[in-house]
Structure formats: C-alpha cells, structure tokens
Amino acid sequence: MELEDHNEETEDRAVEFLKPAKRERFIEIVVPMLTLMTIVNCVIILVLVMNIGRKVNGLEQQMIVLQSNAAINAARMSEAEDSDLSESSEPVDVADIDGNHVTDATEAADIVEAAALEDTHKWTDREDNSADIRRVYLTFDDGPSANTDRILDILNQYGVKATFFVVGKEGYTEQYRRIVEDGHTLAMHSYTHKYSEIYASLDAYKEDLTKLHNFLYELTGEDCNIVRFPGGSSNTISHVDMWELIDYLNRENIAYFDWNVSSGDAAGGGKSTAQIKKNVLDNIDQFNNAVVLFHDAAGKDSTVDALPAIIEEILESDNTVLLPITEDTVRVQHLHE
Numbered sequence: 001m002e003l004e005d006h007n008e009e010t011e012d013r014a015v016e017f018l019k020p021a022k023r024e025r026f027i028e029i030v031v032p033m034l035t036l037m038t039i040v041n042c043v044i045i046l047v048l049v050m051n052i053g054r055k056v057n058g059l060e061q062q063m064i065v066l067q068s069n070a071a072i073n074a075a076r077m078s079e080a081e082d083s084d085l086s087e088s089s090e091p092v093d094v095a096d097i098d099g100n101h102v103t104d105a106t107e108a109a110d111i112v113e114a115a116a117l118e119d120t121h122k123w124t125d126r127e128d129n130s131a132d133i134r135r136v137y138l139t140f141d142d143g144p145s146a147n148t149d150r151i152l153d154i155l156n157q158y159g160v161k162a163t164f165f166v167v168g169k170e171g172y173t174e175q176y177r178r179i180v181e182d183g184h185t186l187a188m189h190s191y192t193h194k195y196s197e198i199y200a201s202l203d204a205y206k207e208d209l210t211k212l213h214n215f216l217y218e219l220t221g222e223d224c225n226i227v228r229f230p231g232g233s234s235n236t237i238s239h240v241d242m243w244e245l246i247d248y249l250n251r252e253n254i255a256y257f258d259w260n261v262s263s264g265d266a267a268g269g270g271k272s273t274a275q276i277k278k279n280v281l282d283n284i285d286q287f288n289n290a291v292v293l294f295h296d297a298a299g300k301d302s303t304v305d306a307l308p309a310i311i312e313e314i315l316e317s318d319n320t321v322l323l324p325i326t327e328d329t330v331r332v333q334h335l336h337e
C-alpha cells in the first residue's frame with residue numbers, strides 16, 4: 001500500500017512536472033502555427049475580398065453599360081415613334097396657294113407631289129429648233145395675289161405681254177380686270193385649286209372649271225377658253241384618268257397648255273432669285289416655243305425679284321419674242337395625241 005501510494009504520488013508529480021513542459025511546447029509550436037494560419041487566412045480573405053470587389057466593380061460597370069444601352073435604345077425607339085407620328089400626321093410646312101397652312105394631310109401630300117413634278121418635269125418630246133424666231137411665253141399660275149400687281153408693273157415697264165392662269169378668289173376684282181386691260185391673256189387654272197376636290201371625278205372637275213369660267217366672265221367680260229390643269233396634264237395625283245378631262249376640254253373647245261421650261265418656284269421653301277433666273281435662262285434655248293412656268297401666288301417673292309433680269313436677257317437675245325398665249329399658240333402639252 002505504501003508503495004502504491006508512493007507510486008501514485010510519483011505519477012502525480014510526474015504529471016505535474018510534465019504539464020508545464022507540454023504547455024510550453026504547445027505554446028512554442030501551436031501559437032506560431034495559429035498565428036501563421038491566422039495571417040494566411042487573413043491574406044486569403046483579403047485576396048478574396050479584393051477579388052469580390054473587383055467582380056462587383058465589373059458587374060457594376062456591366063450594369064452601367066447595360067443601362068446606358070437600354071437608355072440609347074429607348075431614345076431610338078422614341079425617336080422612331082416621333083418620326084412615325086410626324087409622317088402620319090400632317091406635314092408642318094405645306095402651304096396652299098394663299099400661303100395658308102394646309103391641315104388636310106391628303107391635300108398637303110398632293111401639293112408636295114404636284115409641286116415637285118412642276119419643278120422637275122423634263123420635256124421629252126422632240127422639238128424642231130430650226131425656226132428663225134424663238135417665241136417665249138411667260139406664264140403665271142395660282143394668282144391673283146399681292147404679287148400680281150408687282151408682276152403686272154414689271155411687265156408694263158418692259159412692254160411685255162404674258163399669260164395668267166388664275167384661280168377663283170374674292171377681293172381681287174381689280175387684278176383680274178387689270179390682266180385683261182393690260183393686254184395679257186386671262187386663262188383658267190381652277191376655282192378652288194384643291195386637288196382632292198377637282199380630281200375626284202370628271203363631274204367635280206367640270207363643276208370647278210365652269211364656276212371659274214363664269215366667275216371670270218362676270219368680272220371681266222372675257223370668255224376664257226385657255227386652261228392649265230393644276231399640276232399639269234401629266235400630274236400623278238388625279239383620281240380621274242386625265243384623258244377623260246382632256247376629252248371634255250376638246251369637246252368644249254378649250255385649249256390646255258402645260259410648260260416645257262420650269263422656273264422651279266412651285267415647291268415650298270422658295271427658290272433663290274438666282275436659281276429661278278438660271279432655271280429659265282439655261283433652258284429656253286432648247287425650244288422654238290418656250291412656255292415658262294412661274295407662280296404669282298402669295299409668298300413667291302423671289303419669282304417677282306427674278307423677273308426683270310429674265311425679261312431683260314430674253315429681250316436682248318437675237319430673234320426672240322415674248323408673247324402671250326392665244327388659241328393659235330403651238331400647243332405645249334405633256335399629254336397629247
């Protein structure tokens with residue numbers, strides 16, 4: 001028993017003796033390991049955090065790119081919608097012959113189409129250009145307007161006679177009469193000059209022209225028998241076959257005239273005085289009978305401004321005369337037999 005006790009005692013002592021040594025070893029080995037692991041962990045976590053940060057940054061940038069792409073697409077779509085709207089609604093800058101904004105989209109489209117054709121029509125018929133005398137006919141469509149008196153003054157100043165294809169307008173009695181009294185040809189164009197109305201049917205055209213004929217007869221005593229179709233006989237806007245209308249005019253002994261030289265003053269926006277002058281003077285030489293298209297409608301001021309120089313140059317040309325259109329004038333017609 002004593003020995004056992006001693007042994008136990010020895011063991012306890014040994015344990016007690018060993019314990020601090022173990023602790024020291026533990027501390028010596030484990031603590032640096034733990035510290036190292038902690039440092040390594042911290043480094044790993046730091047690297048991970050930096051990586052995540054980078055990824056988040058990348059994601060954010062991707063988000064920004066996506067958002068801006070979406071914004072650009074949305075803007076494009078709204079632009080497209082806007083342009084669709086402006087196409088389907090009435091054009092903003094189309095004016096009628098009085099210079100008033102046209103609210104009817106169909107009529108506005110017809111005006112733009114007809115004006116473009118009037119300005120760009122190319123005469124394709126062969127023309128004998130061998131005559132000794134060149135005849136030039138200045139013609140003015142869509143009046144009277146405030147510009148008509150200015151044009152009449154210029155024509156008087158040079159002693160030149162011209163042709164006026166007029167529309168029906170109240171308040172211009174003096175101008176209709178002055179055209180006749182000054183020796184010019186008073187010719188018919190259309191009473192309303194509304195394409196969608198006059199070219200709806202043969203009857204509609206007849207009614208419009210008869211109204212204009214009677215209106216002019218009452219004002220001036222002239223029995224007008226010369227006409228120009230609005231947009232010309234080659235227009236692409238009529239809902240009636242133009243030959244039906246031509247047959248009607250032939251039956252009524254009314255002569256229709258188109259043009260072979262365009263001053264280019266039909267379309268809205270206005271050509272410059274220099275351009276109008278060039279369009280006329282560069283092209284009349286091609287014809288023995290040059291019928292020149294101008295407009296004395298409201299707002300066509302550059303036409304008036306171009307006129308003196310045009311007349312002067314024609315008068316200075318050899319073997320050239322300026323005349324008003326009559327029944328005997330060589331028919332200049334886009335559509336003819």
Ligand SMILES: [Zn+2]
Nearest residue numbers: 141142230231
């Ligand atoms: Zn016209």
